[in-house]
Amino acid sequence: MSSPASARYGDVHRPLDRSARVFVAGSRGLVGSAMCRHLEREGFTDVVGPGSAQLDLRERRAVLAWFAATRPDVVVLAAARVGGIRANATRPAEFLSDNLRIQVNVLDAALEHGVERLLFLGSSCIYPKFAEQPIREEALLTGALEPTNDAYAIAKIAGLLQVQAVRRQHGLPWISAMPTNLYGPGDNFHPEHSHVLPSLIRRFHEARTSGARRVVNWGTGTPRREFLHVDDLARACLHLLEHYDADGPVNVGTGTDMTIREAAELVAEVVGYQGTIEWDADQPDGTPRKLLDVSRITALGWSPRIALREGIAEAHAWYVEHQASGAREGTSSP
Template identity: 60%
Template sequence: MDFAAKIYVAGHRGLAGGAIVRSLQRKSFNNLLLRTHAEVDLTSQGAVDAFFAAEKPDYVFLAAAKVGGIHANNAYPAEFIRDNLAIQTNVIHSAWKHGAKKLLFLGSSCIYPKLAPQPMPESCLLTGPLEPTNEWYAVAKIAGIKMCQAYRRQYGFDAISAMPTNLYGPGDNFHLENSHVMPALIRKFHEAKERGDSEVVMWGTGTPRREFLHVDDLGDALVFLMENYSDEEFVNVGVGDDVTIRELAELIRDVVGFEGAITQDLSKPDGTPRKLMDVSRLTSLGWKARIGLRDGVRETYRWFIENQERFRR
């Protein structure tokens, strides 16, 4: 990418989008187009088309999405499939229509079958049933991958896709019910410590295994792919290692300094038993994650402490 190129980061206020912006700025890409939802409603075809017609970005990072954990996916299935389909359809089509040189679509590891082989290679997409608790989001993301492939095949549009594993880091959502497992646990342990509680309740059995990628590693990987990759096949982005939810909870308890017990709410669902990415394709291109889990959790906890007042509203 030329340093003078116009780069549009859709979803720049989100966890992933914010990391993309930080990575671009570290690499001295400063001609960034950043718009809030109030400025451009990405679910509106007319608003998106008008934005692209006026600004004509050269490169597009499509990180905007409606996201959430197990509870949110179960509670709002219509919104998860409707809003995500609308956002990606509008942005991909307008980017092609108005002459963008390249687009990167950001998906999710939940696109894979519930019982996919571990670690999950890109080739196992659409080889089995999805995890029921997030299938609405997964179906939308699969459609986004296929749309990028279709526009590449039919129109020669340089659209690529990247599928990140579970993300965490500065800017995460720490809502106790609608967030992902790591930020929810960080907040639970912190507030339990403040109150002097004797225990923290963890959802499910604690046995599912999850892979966690620091969001700044993701940002670096996506800029790397934008500059170095052009192919129809999508690319997994992860660390290639995982931990149990119980192990994660114990690590967070240690980082926060909570001295009580960890108990389980077995009425809550576990979700997919394991979701470990096969990252050999990305590794072969020359990129590897650099932020270790403990260091990443420490940094995320510091960010939460500095910003916690916004989460109490």
Template identity: 60%
Template sequence: MTELPIDRQGDLLPPPARIFVAGHRGLVGSAVRRRLAASGYEVLVRTRAELDLRDAGATAAHLREQRPDAVVLAAAKVGGILANSTYPVQFLEDNLRIQLSVVAGAHQAGVRRLLLLGSSCIYPRLSPQPITEDALLTGPLEPTNEAYAIAKIAGIVQVQSYRRQYGASFVSAMPTNLYGPGDNFDPDGSHVLPALVRRFHQAARDGLPEVRLWGTGRPRREFLHVDDLAAACELLLRRYDDDTPVNVGCGTDLTISELAGIVAEVTGFTGAIGYDTSKPDGTPRKLLDISRLAGLGWKPQIGLREGIAGTYAWWLENEAAARGAGR
């Protein structure tokens, strides 16, 4: 692997630079917003009601008006296997529109730095493990989230194209499976970890004898706390300037069955765990090679059980607040 392109003269984006965080209310965007604000940056945000990022004209006009020093593109339409399989058109088109609007608008506004956040699902379904960044476009994608993956691949190519044609200091990062405060616990649209937390919590509350999960339980997954991702995002904005997307993960994985055991323990569920093998597993294994990011001095700080316990506590608190507000 070639030496990382680290700026030898100093920080590429020191505080108190002004950074527009697109998607600041989501799991990733809210964590990035917290991290950047704590580090002394001026964080700029707009709600969806104030600015529809799918609207290229409105997005470009907003960025020209605000003139941020950098943009973090964390806005995206995301979901689990069920949502991706049910709404592939929206997962493709909404994400393409957001990326086209924000990246092009940032360039038109003269934004110095941009970080586009993608997903590890960009890599081929049967990539050699752990997955290095050069595995991109070397094989077929996982069919259950192909539309989303193609949109994210297009975002990477868009960033690379602006670098090559215009010399833009735009970069991209590909996080692994994320979780943490602010996650989506909707049973129809959530990813695997928050979906498990909700199901095991409800099963423990209702005294159910068994929780039955999709698939075989054998696929292996990597999970990173969103606050660790936010720390990586700040580091990349300050230190990284190259057209190769950077993997962001924790470097270790576990089976869905092992994950279910941890979630059951955290939520207090003591019944049996069964599997519906008629349902799809998704990608057999997805572990990222994070040596490129580690070379910048980054490593995750939050252990999985600790992170799940904190996320569960956050969800319980927010569910109670939502119930109270609804009375």
């Protein structure tokens, strides 16, 4: 008999076969690498994820040929060109074009080869800039987007709608998840293209090691953000693949948020920086608040496990160990 949660949000799907071939698109990125780690911990024996040097997901013929040769049973589409406010605002054409091509190629190839189970990962930036908080999944397409990342958001919305279209036209149980702001091991710490938490980790670490007396951050520090450790997202993805089958997207987050100023102070404390923190109000803040309503996924039996302080300490340790390669751009890139 279906549980109340499954009756409301879709029939509970059967557990995935641990011997199934699972293709994690974007396996070298923040999300994809966490997904691979989690699948292997859960006993999956055939997880595949070629890097961009082996398979450029923007190249349609290459993607179709790879699917024909490899024939995955399950697909997790975590590949994307990603970046922070500056990267999104200064290179919107690249963010729109690259992400549309990645998504269309992978989704079309998966459909052509009859992939039954697929999870598309979007982003909380798909929701309107001034959506009612916390943001419910039904807020999608009800208002204007944040202009600093509208190109990326439009691409992700297109991917979500393509998944829904496949469900309607072909009856395949494909699903979409919308994670909040992510961080963790394997993140992108590039000085210009990273998201807020890795950017803060790098900035305060460099200030501490150089003896800088002050750190200047973008904006006013007043916007509120929600942060989810990428390993918690990986758990959520598998949970959804095994327990969710419905048309609408599912928010994945913690259900709590803080100001950017509070986040900066916490990062500085964890990293050990003791200087002055200042704010450049001439730089953009982005969306005033972005807190997800996570009642849909919590009703399905999932909840986050990693506390923010613990997660920041882990991400900082990873950054220290991998500084030489940690400044790359686009952690989930094709």
